[in-house]
Amino acid sequence: MPIQPDVSRFAAELQRWREYRRYSQQELALRADVSQRHLSFLETGKSRPSPEMIEHLCVVLGIPLRSRNALLNAAGFADAYSEEPLNGPALADVRQSLERLVAAHDPFPAYVVDRSWNLLIANDAAVGLTTALLSPDAAFELMGNVARLFFHPDGARSAVANWPQAAAVLLERLSSECAHHVDDPVLRALFDELMGYDGVAELTARDGYPSPDHFLTPIHVRTPTVDMRLYTTISVLAGPADVTLEELRLETLLPADTESEQSLRSLRP
Secondary structure (H helix, E strand, C coil): CCCCCCHHHHHHHHHHHHCCCCCHHHHHHHHHHCHHHHHHHHHHHCCCHHHHHHEEEEEEECHHHHHHHHHHHHHCCCCCCEEECCCCCCHHHHHHHHHHHHHHCCCCEEEEECCCCCCEEHHHHHHHHHHHCCCCCHHHHHCCCCHHHHCCCCCCHHHCHHHHEEEEEEEEHHHHHHHHHHHHHHHHHHHHHHCCCCCHHHHHHHHCCCCCCCCCCEEECCCCCEEEEEEEECCCCCCCCCHHHHHEEEEEEEEHHHHHHHHHHCCCC
């Protein structure tokens, strides 16, 4: 069945993305090598774009695949990018490769999450670290979502000595992802939930924290039995043509010193 175009919605979304990237109409027109007049017509709904023009503007604006499909739909076109489940047959080879990659990081914790920070794959080291930091009940309840595990009062925050700094980085990253996926109610609900936890809302007003764009974010884990300094890194798949794959995140926790490496090795289940 043909998709009914909603040119006004497309126009509003295109303008939102341009403003989010902090481009003027003139600057975007220059970057995209199109006339400012044509761009203005697209943003006011006077012109309906072609699929090729939508893809071109999406590339210039760095728009993620899910939102590209939404823009295509608003203009009356079908999705250009698939969204296969990670545990389905179409992505079976990818999942097996990710499982091997995560397992290869052992004895250092590594795991894969989706865009809502739901845990999809984890190695034994990640399970061992979580078990060492959380009570069994909290680990069972919160392990399904990495953001909840880190922010919840009963989660890992009491075991992270620099929790305000590390949490501020993650919170800013989540805020940026909400801006990327403005129509994602699940991600927005997660962010609002985290903001409702004690002490989280105040993090946004603090200064001097590392940027979420930093490749390495330091985490100091300290309990009566564990004291280790780690760096967390987040990686994405390069150039995927599937929405699910583009939204996957591989996070690894690496030791910052020899003592921390030895502690991680001792936590292996």
